[in-house]
Amino acid sequence: MNSKQEIAQLYLQYLQEANLTEILSLCSEDAKIISPLYGERKATEFYRNLFKDTVSSELKLDGVFEEKNSNRFTLVFDYRWTMRNKEIVDFKVVDLIVLDKNNKIKELQIIYDTVRSREILKSLPS
Template sequence: MNKKEVANKYLEYLEKGDINNVVDLFDINGIVDSPIYGVKKADEFYRELSNDTTNSELFLKGIFEQTNSNDLALYFTYKWTLQNNQEVEFDVVDIIELDSKNKIKKLKIIYDTVVARKLVDKLKE
């Protein structure tokens, strides 16, 4: 897969909650840096996210590639329904660093956590 195909598959699998296929897009040591969940190995992060999630809807706004680089950015709106049926919607930028085989080495998630953090904290109570 090329960079754009990886990005599109990532969004498709994430929206479907297909955690095994999301994790397969990462290299063996791939990590996710999330403002709510912290820095974790990809499989650990996505399993925790899946456990907290009832439904996800993603609305892609753009994929941005840097020339002569294995990095790209995804810009999308994320409508997230948590296990307690609380919903939150926010814009997200994911910065993806790929290795030479187009496996994700690192994914940094950037979004405003004001509402989402409160809802996830409530879920953990």
């Protein structure tokens, strides 16, 4: 079973690589992602949409904050997102993560300022 630190490192690695199979392996079957841009989605749907809209992602971890005696932890990182139309958006992200009893991601809530990325995402062709 992976520790919260290991899950955090793998999650960021797979997110940066846009590795759908591996990122979903960190999630429970019913995992939900709550995103300011994509809304509340099942993990499979969220990551498929995100990776479709992404040319590349560069991530720099600021910290992993663990809650003692809890199934929750928080990631803080810098995200450089190159979108499908080659526009680049830089922002700081806070991910609130809840694990299930098997240490799989059950819920992940993403918090960041979407002013610039929302405008660009709306302009992307379907």
